[in-house]
Amino acid sequence: MATLTKQQIGTVLAKQGILIAFAIFMIVFTIANPKFLTMDNLFSVVRSSAILGIMALGVTFVVISGNLDLSVGSMMSFSTIVVLDLHDELGPLLAIPAMFGMTLCLGAFIGFLVGYLRLNSLIVTLGMLSAIHGLTLTYSGGQNMDIADKEGTWFSIFGQGSALGIPMPILIFLGLAAILGIILSKTPFGRKIYAVGGNGTAATFSGIRRARTVFACYLISAFCVATAGLIQASRSLGSQNTVGQGMELEVLAAVILGGASLLGGSGTIFKTVIGVLILGFIQNGLLIMGLEFYVQYVVTWVIIILAVWLDIAAKRGKLWSSIA
Amino acid sequence: MTGKTPVLRLENIVKTFPGVRALDGVSLSILPGEVHALMGENGAGKSTLMKVLGGIHQPNEGQIIVAEEPTVMSGPLDAKAKGIVFIHQELSLAEELSVAENIYLGELPRKSFGRVDWTTLAEKTNAILKKLNVGFDAGTRVGDLSIANQQMVEIARALTVDAKAVIFDEPTASLTDAEKVVLFEVIADLQSQGVGIAYISHRMEEIFKITDRISVLRDGQYQGTLNTAETNEEGVTQMMIGRKLDLSRNVSHHELGDVALEVRGLSCGDLYSDVSFEVRRGEVVGFYGLVGAGRTEIAETLFGLRDPSAGTILIDGQEVKIHSPYDAIERGISLVPEDRKGQGLVLGMNCRDNMTLPQVDDLKAGPFVSDGAEIAIFDQYRDKLDIRTPGWKQTVGNLSGGNQQKIVIGKWLSMHPNVLIVDEPTRGIDVGSKAEIHNLLRDLAAQGYAVIVISSEMPEVLHVADRIVAMYSGRVMRTFTSEEVTEENLIAAISGLGGDQAA
Numbered sequence: 002m003a004t005l006t007k008q009q010i011g012t013v014l015a016k017q018g019i020l021i022a023f024a025i026f027m028i029v030f031t032i033a034n035p036k037f038l039t040m041d042n043l044f045s046v047v048r049s050s051a052i053l054g055i056m057a058l059g060v061t062f063v064v065i066s067g068n069l070d071l072s073v074g075s076m077m078s079f080s081t082i083v084v085l086d087l088h089d090e091l092g093p094l095l096a097i098p099a100m101f102g103m104t105l106c107l108g109a110f111i112g113f114l115v116g117y118l119r120l121n122s123l124i125v126t127l128g129m130l131s132a133i134h135g136l137t138l139t140y141s142g143g144q145n146m147d148i149a150d151k152e153g154t155w156f157s158i159f160g161q162g163s164a165l166g167i168p169m170p171i172l173i174f175l176g177l178a179a180i181l182g183i184i185l186s187k188t189p190f191g192r193k194i195y196a197v198g199g200n201g202t203a204a205t206f207s208g209i210r211r212a213r214t215v216f217a218c219y220l221i222s223a224f225c226v227a228t229a230g231l232i233q234a235s236r237s238l239g240s241q242n243t244v245g246q247g248m249e250l251e252v253l254a255a256v257i258l259g260g261a262s263l264l265g266g267s268g269t270i271f272k273t274v275i276g277v278l279i280l281g282f283i284q285n286g287l288l289i290m291g292l293e294f295y296v297q298y299v300v301t302w303v304i305i306i307l308a309v310w311l312d313i314a315a316k317r318g319k320l321w322s323s324i325a
Numbered sequence: 326m327t328g329k330t331p332v333l334r335l336e337n338i339v340k341t342f343p344g345v346r347a348l349d350g351v352s353l354s355i356l357p358g359e360v361h362a363l364m365g366e367n368g369a370g371k372s373t374l375m376k377v378l379g380g381i382h383q384p385n386e387g388q389i390i391v392a393e394e395p396t397v398m399s400g401p402l403d404a405k406a407k408g409i410v411f412i413h414q415e416l417s418l419a420e421e422l423s424v425a426e427n428i429y430l431g432e433l434p435r436k437s438f439g440r441v442d443w444t445t446l447a448e449k450t451n452a453i454l455k456k457l458n459v460g461f462d463a464g465t466r467v468g469d470l471s472i473a474n475q476q477m478v479e480i481a482r483a484l485t486v487d488a489k490a491v492i493f494d495e496p497t498a499s500l501t502d503a504e505k506v507v508l509f510e511v512i513a514d515l516q517s518q519g520v521g522i523a524y525i526s527h528r529m530e531e532i533f534k535i536t537d538r539i540s541v542l543r544d545g546q547y548q549g550t551l552n553t554a555e556t557n558e559e560g561v562t563q564m565m566i567g568r569k570l571d572l573s574r575n576v577s578h579h580e581l582g583d584v585a586l587e588v589r590g591l592s593c594g595d596l597y598s599d600v601s602f603e604v605r606r607g608e609v610v611g612f613y614g615l616v617g618a619g620r621t622e623i624a625e626t627l628f629g630l631r632d633p634s635a636g637t638i639l640i641d642g643q644e645v646k647i648h649s650p651y652d653a654i655e656r657g658i659s660l661v662p663e664d665r666k667g668q669g670l671v672l673g674m675n676c677r678d679n680m681t682l683p684q685v686d687d688l689k690a691g692p693f694v695s696d697g698a699e700i701a702i703f704d705q706y707r708d709k710l711d712i713r714t715p716g717w718k719q720t721v722g723n724l725s726g727g728n729q730q731k732i733v734i735g736k737w738l739s740m741h742p743n744v745l746i747v748d749e750p751t752r753g754i755d756v757g758s759k760a761e762i763h764n765l766l767r768d769l770a771a772q773g774y775a776v777i778v779i780s781s782e783m784p785e786v787l788h789v790a791d792r793i794v795a796m797y798s799g800r801v802m803r804t805f806t807s808e809e810v811t812e813e814n815l816i817a818a819i820s821g822l823g824g825d826q827a828a
Contacts, residue, residue, distance in 0.1 A: 187693040189685040196682055199671040206628075206668045207682040207736070208654035266673050 023279050030286040037289050044168075050281035051170035052077075052229045053248060054274065057255040058174075058181050059225030061273040062218040064256050065185070067198035067265025068115055068122035070219065072107075072129035073226050073252055077245030079137045080104045080230025085146040085240055093156040101227045107133060108223020109216070116215035130249065137242050147239035160236025170232050177228065181221070182270035194218060198265030247298070254301050255280045257308045280304065329356045330393060332489040332521035333378075333409060338387035340377055347373040348384070349545045355490050355521035360512060362532045362553070363525045365542035365565055371525055374542070375492060379404050379411055392489060408489035412479050412496055420468030425450035427467050428482045453481045457511055473504035480511060490521040497531060509535055529558045541565055566757035582606030583641070585775035586658070586744045588627075591636030596622040597799035600636070604744060609766055609776040611790025613783065614819045618796040620779045621663060624746050628660040629653040640743060654683055657743030661733050663752065663779075665726070669733040672722035676714050677703040679721050680736045706735035710765065727758030734765065745769065746777040751785065763789050783812065797821040 031038045056073045063070040080100055087096035111129055115122045148154060162169040185191040196204040197214045205211050233244060259276025261268025283304065284297050314321075331354035340348040348370045355361045365371050376382045378389065380398030388395045391407050398404045401411070418427050425446045426433070434442040434449070450463035459477050461470060467478060476496060483491055493512075497505050512522060512535060524536055532539060533553060541548040541564045548564050584603045592598040597619030604610045612620045625631045627638065629647040637644050640656050647653045653660070662668035670679050681688060681699045688698040703717045710731040714724055721732060730750070737745055750766065751759040766789050770776050780786050786793050793805045795818035802818040 183693075189689065189694055192678065192682070192685050192694060195674065195678075196671050199673045200667075202668050203671050204682070205650055206660065206662055208651045209682070210649070210651055266671070 051174040054277040059222030071126040074245040074248035075134040104227035112216035112219030116212040334390040357519040362536040362539040369542040370545040410483035425463035492523040587639040608791040611786035611793040614796035619799040659737035659742035663748040677717035
């Protein structure tokens with residue numbers, strides 16, 4: 002095809018729209034404020050995106066399986082509070098596995114409701130968003146949680162340490178992304194997730210145990226949330242009950258931005274990582290421009306809408322359909 | 326009929342998609358007052374041609390000419406405005422609305438303040454319904470109508486505009502014989518009013534009953550147009566598939582093996598009761614009966630989708646309990662389901678991944694899925710089943726019905742099942758692929774597979790089955806061997822007449 006037709010250009014635009022918009026965005030921000038494109042700033046974006054990014058990795062599994070997870074924000078608050086509390090009660094060595102265990106139980110509960118009882122994931126996880134928040138408040142008695150001896154613990158290594166000059170959160174994010182990416186794209190389990198999300202009935206008719214697959218996706222999501230909570234707790238060594246509040250939407254924005262379809266059956270870990278970075282740079286750009294951080298809330302929503310729109314536009318090959 | 330100006334003419338239409346030349350220089354003309362059949366195997370380009378005509382796709386080359394005026398169709402509404410109307414196989418009616426509302430949807434007559442003028446609406450609608458001579462009126466809720474009558478509503482909708490050409494896409498797919506007669510009367514009526522009719526169907530008998538001319542497509546290319554009166558089924562089939570078709574009765578001559586599957590007194594609520602039969606390796610057992618006779622439900626039970634209320638299932642003489650498709654597959658029972666797109670395939674996945682899906686756990690190199698093993702299986706069954714696809718990366722949703730069905734069959738064959746159950750093996754599949762699939766099923770039996778074929782097409786069961794289990798209302802009426810069976814005694818058995826109780 003030597004010459005591109007108008008329609009083909011349209012399709013390319015729609016498919017790569019997010020990347021193109023991102024490139025324009027980067028250029029505008031760099032011109033507006035040269036600080037934007039410095040190594041220091043780039044590094045700080047990736048570091049501040051790591052916690053969100055780790056949660057997005059797990060949610061990618063859930064979304065590909067054709068479900069949603071809106072509980073990750075309040076679940077992350079839960080993990081953070083629990084691990085901080087247990088740190089002083091049991092010591093870090095026992096606190097960490099105990100917190101992982103408790104968070105995984107929450108994930109298993111959601112996985113049971115959505116996978117085995119086949120309840121709608123939007124309702125289940127929206128409810129869990131609220132229920133886990135209540136659980137966290139009950140656990141903490143509404144108090145902020147702080148580690149007593151902030152200087153004398155090795156617990157800070159996950160949030161504040163570094164190896165080879167790279168901050169720990171980034172290493173954990175990229176390491177987890179690599180492992181989960183391989184699981185999703187290379188293993189039979191990963192293939193089954195795509196099948197279940199693409200057509201659950203046909204997957205069942207091919208002998209795939211759908212409930213088990215969905216259950217496992219929520220466990221993975223909970224594992225990622227626990228990891229994110231660990232880093233969050235380790236970074237600040239103290240936390241409010243609401244530390245993860247609102248993150249479920251940002252996480253979802255990053256996943257959709259990466260191109261996973263909310264209908265299930267498509268998306269990759271690599272694309273989610275890209276989505277996380279794009280979101281991080283946009284939020285950072287806005288801050289550098291001097292806008293208040295709460296503008297982010299509006300921007301996150303705009304990005305979700307834009308991403309969903311472009312996804313649909315790419316599928317039908319034009320920006321709007323005449324058959325509305 | 327020569328000398329008339331065609332109501333609709335297509336000239337040298339070319340439509341390409343990435344990697345595929347879906348239409349390759351198709352020309353066609355529809356004269357006023359004729360019924361013009363459009364035939365071709367699945368994947369021959371009929372649907373694409375209709376989409377070009379309806380403005381859903383724009384052709385890369387060629388022209389659409391309506392009443393001698395070259396036209397560009399911008400969409401289905403535009404096509405309708407230009408007098409080209411489609412009656413689709415899948416109906417698009419709002420079930421909760423009345424007949425009148427459906428017919429005039431979007432253009433309801435109005436009174437002041439935008440209120441609907443119900444009186445005029447009813448009058449206009451009843452006038453059209455009278456022309457169609459149907460037994461319902463403007464106020465009937467569409468959801469209460471039979472499929473056939475719903476189709477009449479679609480036709481009525483077509484008649485609200487000054488239709489020059491009406492295109493029927495497989496209109497009789499879900500109609501009973503009596504309903505077909507009414508449809509054909511309506512078509513004859515339209516014909517006498519000078520409307521040109523394009524008629525897409527796989528059913529030869531209808532084609533020869535009602536059409537004047539037959540145009541054939543093959544692999545996106547126009548093969549020619551025949552006068553119906555001057556040709557026969559064989560001629561058309563040959564044109565469609567480019568070779569001769571053997572439709573003779575198959576009878577197996579190979580030795581039968583052990584009993585692979587035995588079912589004793591199986592019951593499932595009031596869906597079916599006390600069903601017993603056995604299937605040996607090397608034979609095809611056909612299940613024949615009317616819709617609702619319980620055939621599909623038996624298959625679903627064997628495949629673990631329904632739990633039986635009584636009875637036993639034995640595989641190789643061992644009693645087994647099957648509670649899920651996973652269990653069934655473990656025991657070597659495979660099901661090619663009736664609803665290919667909904668149950669058989671993940672349409673958004675590629676060909677290879679669909680084919681290897683049930684055994685993906687066993688195709689490992691270390692902890693990972695082995696690309697090489699998967700491609701080897703795909704290649705083997707693509708060649709064996711003659712699946713036509715540009716490559717394994719092709720998304721299954723882009724294949725024709727026949728090729729999709731072969732992917733589903735390949736999916737199970739590659740696992741060497743003890744029992745292969747095929748529910749409606751050729752539903753929505755064209756003549757050429759149909760014969761291929763029939764031969765394939767026979768070959769499988771010859772290779773020692775135990776095969777169950779469920780079908781609502783009598784020629785199909787007669788053609789492929791060594792024994793036929795006739796069902797009526799959830800019961801096995803009689804089991805025929807291929808020597809005993811005749812069309813007459815089979816019909817008698819499935820209608821609940823005569824027939825000895827279970828053999």
